[in-house]
Each structure stands twice: as structure tokens, then as C-alpha cells.
Amino acid sequence: EVQLLExxxxxxxxxxxxxLSCAASGFxxxxxxMSWVRQAPGKGLEWVSSISAGGDNTYTxxxxxxxxxxxxxxxxxxxxLEMTSLRVExxxxxxxxTCVGSIDPFDKWGQGALVTVSx
Amino acid sequence: xxxxxQPASVSGSPGQSITISCTGTxxxxxxxxxxxWYQQHPGEVPKLMIHNVSNRPSGVSYRFTxxxxxxxxxxxxxxxxxxxxxxxxxxxxxxxxxxxFGGGTKLTVL
Numbered sequence: 001e002v003q004l005l006e007x008x009x010x011x012x013x014x015x016x017x018x019x020l021s022c023a024a025s026g027f028x029x030x031x032x033x034m035s036w037v038r039q040a041p042g043k044g045l046e047w048v049s050s051i052s053a054g055g056d057n058t059y060t061x062x063x064x065x066x067x068x069x070x071x072x073x074x075x076x077x078x079x080x081l082e083m084t085s086l087r088v089e090x091x092x093x094x095x096x097x098t099c100v101g102s103i104d105p106f107d108k109w110g111q112g113a114l115v116t117v118s119x
Numbered sequence: 120x121x122x123x124x125q126p127a128s129v130s131g132s133p134g135q136s137i138t139i140s141c142t143g144t145x146x147x148x149x150x151x152x153x154x155x156w157y158q159q160h161p162g163e164v165p166k167l168m169i170h171n172v173s174n175r176p177s178g179v180s181y182r183f184t185x186x187x188x189x190x191x192x193x194x195x196x197x198x199x200x201x202x203x204x205x206x207x208x209x210x211x212x213x214x215x216x217x218x219x220f221g222g223g224t225k226l227t228v229l
Binding site for chain 1: 122153155157159164165166167170176208210212216217218219220221222223
């Protein structure tokens with residue numbers, strides 16, 4: 001059974017940094033592209049970033065480009081999202097998800113990690 | 120890049136069929152066949168219902184069908200059931216290797 005467990009969320013002041021992790025199990029992690037998708041409380045879904053199976057290619061949405069960096073460690077079956085220069089509008093649940101293709105769609109989702117940016 | 124356009128809400132009675140539209144541009148929905156649909160019940164994570172315009176993942180009911188015409192994709196749910204009440208999101212691969220989501224459509228089963 002596919003399991004995705006996000007960690008690292010929490011409260012951070014504007015301008016701060018945070019690193020999310022997503023521990024994967026139940027499938028061949030190194031064979032699947034992975035993504036981060038976020039959802040502000042009570043709002044819709046927003047794609048954040050995707051990374052190829054080998055980690056060679058990354059893709060990032062305009063709203064976080066230059067501030068967020070996606071990476072992975074296939075030896076640890078773990079996906080990461082490094083977030084810097086955080087803004088209030090980055091407050092959201094951050095989900096890691098497996099990709100059917102090279103960037104989407106997202107077929108398996110974790111339970112999400114809440115990131116709250118507030119002073 | 121702007122989000123894809125979906126109606127805020129739709130409703131239908133049990134047994135009826137409803138269709139949710141998702142309008143984009145030639146750079147996303149109209150430019151290829153990488154359109155997906157997700158179902159999200161309150162307090163739950165999204166579930167992939169349709170990918171590549173009309174493909175159903177294993178385990179998804181045949182009552183869910185996807186289609187596309189020009190810059191508009193559609194999700195049709197036939198034989199509405201109470202359990203179908205949820206928010207539905209469309210998404211599309213877009214130019215520049217990005218992914219766009221629609222704003223979501225709340226389906227109410229009357």
C-alpha cells in the first residue's frame with residue numbers, strides 16, 4: 001500500500017524558512033515523479049512543484065519560483081520542499097503526491113502538512 | 120498563469136446526470152490531452168477520478184466520464200448518488216511545464 005507521510009510543518013513568521021519532508025513507502029520511489037500541491041484552508045488546490053523520478057528535472061509554479069526548491073533523496077525514499085522568504089499567502093496544507101506522468105496527474109496523496117505564516 | 124474556470128456550484132437529484140465544465144485556453148486545456156479531474160470530500164485529501172481527459176483509474180466508478188471540446192473539458196457524473204456530493208477540481212498541464220487547477224465546483228446532491 002502506498003503511504004506518503006509529510007512532516008516539518010508549523011508556524012513561521014513572514015520572511016522565515018521551513019523545510020517539508022515526505023517519507024514514501026509501498027512503491028518504487030525512485031521510479032516515480034513526485035509533486036507538492038498546496039491548499040489554503042477553505043480554498044482550492046494549487047500546484048507548487050514537481051520533480052522527475054531521478055531528480056534531474058524540476059518544475060515550479062510562478063507564485064513560489066525563486067523561493068521554494070523541490071528535491072528528493074531516492075536512497076531515503078524522501079521528497080523535500082525547501083521554503084524560504086515565506087509570505088502570509090503561503091499559509092496552506094502542503095500535500096506530497098505521486099505523479100502518473102512526468103509532472104502530473106497526482107494519483108496518490110499524503111495527508112498534508114500545515115504551514116502557517118504569521119507574525 | 121490564470122486558473123482554469125469552473126462553475127462555483129452545480130446540483131442534481133439522485134439518479135440524474137450532471138456535467139461540470141472546465142474552461143482554459145489553447146496553452147493548456149485546448150493544447151493537449153493532459154486534463155485531469157479530482158474529487159475532494161470535506162476533511163479528506165483529493166482523489167484522482169479522471170486523467171488524460173477521459174481515462175478512469177482503477178476503482179473509479181464508470182458513472183464518471185470525462186471529455187473535451189476545444190478549450191473546455193467536462194466531467195459528467197451519471198446516476199447521481201449521495202456519496203458523489205463533494206468538491207470537484209479540474210487540472211491541466213500548461214505551457215512551460217506547469218500545472219493549472221480550476222477553482223473547484225461544489226456538487227450538491229438534492
